[in-house]
Amino acid sequence: MPELSCNAFLDITEVVCPVTFVKTKVALEELEIGQVLALRLNGGEPLQNVPRSLKDEGQQVLRLADNGDGTYTLYVKKLEEN
Amino acid sequence: MEITVAGKKKSYAAPLTVAQLIAAEEIENPLYVTVTINEEFLPAGQIPVKELRDGDNVEFLYFMGGGAFTDEELERYSRHILLKEIGVKGQRKLQNARVLIIGAGGLGAPAALYLAAAGVGVIGVADADTVELSNLQRQVIHSANDLGKPKVLSAKESMEAINPHVRVNACQEYVCAENIAALIRDYDFVLDGTDNFPAKFLINDACVMAQKPFSHAGILRFGGQLMTYVPGAGPCYRCAFKEPPPPDAVPTCREAGVVGAMGGVIGSLQAMEAVKFITGAGKLLTGSLLTFDALTMEFRKVRLPRNPRCAVCGEAPVITKLTDYVQPVCALKR
Numbered sequence: 001m002p003e004l005s006c007n008a009f010l011d012i013t014e015v016v017c018p019v020t021f022v023k024t025k026v027a028l029e030e031l032e033i034g035q036v037l038a039l040r041l042n043g044g045e046p047l048q049n050v051p052r053s054l055k056d057e058g059q060q061v062l063r064l065a066d067n068g069d070g071t072y073t074l075y076v077k078k079l080e081e082n
Numbered sequence: 083m084e085i086t087v088a089g090k091k092k093s094y095a096a097p098l099t100v101a102q103l104i105a106a107e108e109i110e111n112p113l114y115v116t117v118t119i120n121e122e123f124l125p126a127g128q129i130p131v132k133e134l135r136d137g138d139n140v141e142f143l144y145f146m147g148g149g150a151f152t153d154e155e156l157e158r159y160s161r162h163i164l165l166k167e168i169g170v171k172g173q174r175k176l177q178n179a180r181v182l183i184i185g186a187g188g189l190g191a192p193a194a195l196y197l198a199a200a201g202v203g204v205i206g207v208a209d210a211d212t213v214e215l216s217n218l219q220r221q222v223i224h225s226a227n228d229l230g231k232p233k234v235l236s237a238k239e240s241m242e243a244i245n246p247h248v249r250v251n252a253c254q255e256y257v258c259a260e261n262i263a264a265l266i267r268d269y270d271f272v273l274d275g276t277d278n279f280p281a282k283f284l285i286n287d288a289c290v291m292a293q294k295p296f297s298h299a300g301i302l303r304f305g306g307q308l309m310t311y312v313p314g315a316g317p318c319y320r321c322a323f324k325e326p327p328p329p330d331a332v333p334t335c336r337e338a339g340v341v342g343a344m345g346g347v348i349g350s351l352q353a354m355e356a357v358k359f360i361t362g363a364g365k366l367l368t369g370s371l372l373t374f375d376a377l378t379m380e381f382r383k384v385r386l387p388r389n390p391r392c393a394v395c396g397e398a399p400v401i402t403k404l405t406d407y408v409q410p411v412c413a414l415k416r
Contacts, residue, residue, distance in 0.1 A: 007127045022160040026151065029170045030126060057166060082169045 006038035006075060007031055012050070013042050013071050020046045021053045024076075028059065031078045036062065039074040047072055057082055083136035100140070101130045109142055116143040155247065159201055165363075172361035173201065177247075179360040182206040182269040184257050184285060186233040188345030189299050189352060190275030191223035196353035198241035198248045202360070205241065206269060208253040209233045220342030257281060259404040262288040271359050272296035273352050277334060279326035280407040286311070286319035288404055290395045295359060297352040297367075301340050302333070304376040306348035309367050309386060310355045316368030321389035321396075326407045347374060 010027040012020045020041060027037055041050055051061050051074060058080035065073045083096045087107060094103070100117055117124040118141045124132055134140065151159070151173070162168045162176070179202050183190045186209040197205055213221075213228040213236050221233075228236035234252035241250050255261060257276070262284060266272050272294055274285045282298065289296040289311060298319045299308035311318050351372070358364050371384045394401040 007130075009130065018160050018164055019157050022156050022163045025163055026156065026170050032127075035127065053164075082166070082171075 005036065007035040009038045009040070011040040012046065013040055017045050017049050021050055024050060024054065025057075025082050028076070028078050028082060033078055033081070035078055037076045037078065039076060040067070040071055041074060043070055043072060050074065083134075085134055085137075086139040088141060094134075096134075096136070098134050099130060100124060100128070100132045100134065103134060103140065104129070104142075107142075117141070118143065155201070158245070158247075162200065167363035168357075168361050172363065175360050175362075176201050176357065177203045179271070180204040180206070180269045181271045181273060181356050181360075182208065182266055183273045183275055184208045184265075184281070185275035185277065186221070186223065186237040187211075187217065187275060187277060188220045188301060188340065188342070189349040190273070191221040191237070192346045192349035193273055193275060193353040193356070194237050194241055195223055195244065196350060197356060198245045198250070200353070200357055201245060201247060202356070204249045204251065204269075206251040206253060206265070207234045207237050207241075208255060208257055208265060209237075210254055210256040220340065220345045222342075222346070257284065259284060259406045262404065263292060266292055266294050269294070271356050273356060274298050275349065275352070277336075279332070282319060283326050283407050284404065287394050287401055290318050290320075291402075291404070297355045299348045299352050301344045301348050303338055304341055304344065305374065306344050306376075307371055307373045308348055308351055308355070309371045310359070312359070312366060312368045315366075317386050317388040318392060318395040320394050320401075321392045322371065322386050324393070341376060344374075344376060347376070 008027060008031055010023060012023050015023060024039060031037060039050070041047060051064070054061055054076055060077040060079050062075040062077050067073055083094060084091055085094055087103070117129060120139050156163065159173050162173050163170055181197055181202050183194050183205065186194065186207050190207065194205065194207055211233050213224045213231050213233055215229060217224060218226060223240045224233065224236045232254045234254045238250040238252045241248060253265065257265060266288060272285065272289055274282060274296055276282055276285065282300070285296060286298065293313040295310070295312045297308060297310050300306065309319065355366055358366055369386055371386050373382045373384065390397050393399060
């Protein structure tokens with residue numbers, strides 16, 4: 001799969017829920033509608049919660065890539081101001 | 083190649099993107115940084131891809147005034163930021179807001195604690211009293227160690243202990259016709275936590291005249307009530323309650339008693355109205371009075387129409403100057 005181009009990158013592997021989603025919201029706020037955020041997150045709880053919370057807020061999850069080291073990269077397109 | 087970063091010449095290996103420079107410079111909160119190259123703004127989307135050239139002059143600018151949250155603040159306010167109705171923007175509004183609490187007693191105590199915890203940027207607290215033993219049954223912002231201390235100082239200490247980010251303006255004064263206009267001027271929202279009718283009417287009239295939104299509340303025994311005035315959006319306190327009752331017609335908390343938790347219930351609701359007003363979340367108690375009876379555990383929302391003949395906010399107001407009602411509020415020593 002080709003790399004998705006993104007407008008910003010955020011690593012939330014150093015924090016735990018709910019700060020994971022809080023930081024994601026802050027990062028998304030900086031983007032324009034239609035721009036893409038690449039999000040590096042841990043498996044387990046963040047992987048379970050962050051994509052779901054993003055969908056709840058009306059953002060579009062484009063793709064989830066397994067980085068093979070226990071972390072994942074989630075590509076999110078901003079559709080809504082939060 | 084040589085790049086000037088924040089006024090200092092530094093050597094870097096090419097190629098170098100702006101994002102790499104931000105990482106190399108260990109810029110704090112890189113997501114909030116605005117970059118200029120040779121005095122031209124770089125669009126945020128260009129940061130990961132823009133390559134710097136030899137001789138470029140790079141400056142990092144930070145949004146001030148609550149633009150950037152520190153990690154500590156993000157964690158502290160995470161439960162707010164998670165809410166769709168508040169979010170990052172709402173939290174920033176709270177940070178930039180100024181709320182005045184008149185009375186650091188049964189109502190003002192919980193309201194002040196919650197507003198400080200919520201991160202309201204500037205909170206004014208006005209009260210002339212000192213902490214007495216009988217206050218401690220309900221005024222949870224003061225403690226036994228504060229007996230004899232001005233309430234505003236005790237409140238300030240408690241608020242700052244919870245949240246050192248907020249600025250608390252302590253004003254040890256009785257609110258009266260002479261000082262109220264100057265007192266409320268610098269605030270976005272006023273919270274009436276007083277315990278007597280002259281003060282309540284004075285706050286109402288001053289807020290109507292200054293077009294200042296405020297939360298009215300009152301508690302007695304097992305009951306409480308509140309309403310919110312927003313200029314142009316609904317009635318004022320005087321629309322419903324035309325004038326102060328005659329002195330001694332209505333008992334005060336001191337004579338009739340009040341359950342301590344009642345201040346917690348109603349004062350917290352006042353803080354809730356302030357937070358909603360600031361963030362724009364939900365619907366305020368404009369045009370209705372919320373009453374609570376703790377003995378039956380019944381809340382009632384009574385519709386409150388605007389009175390076109392209201393003496394202060396009506397079409398032809400007769401009250402155009404502030405006066406101290408019945409007994410001068412300034413002289414209300416307890």
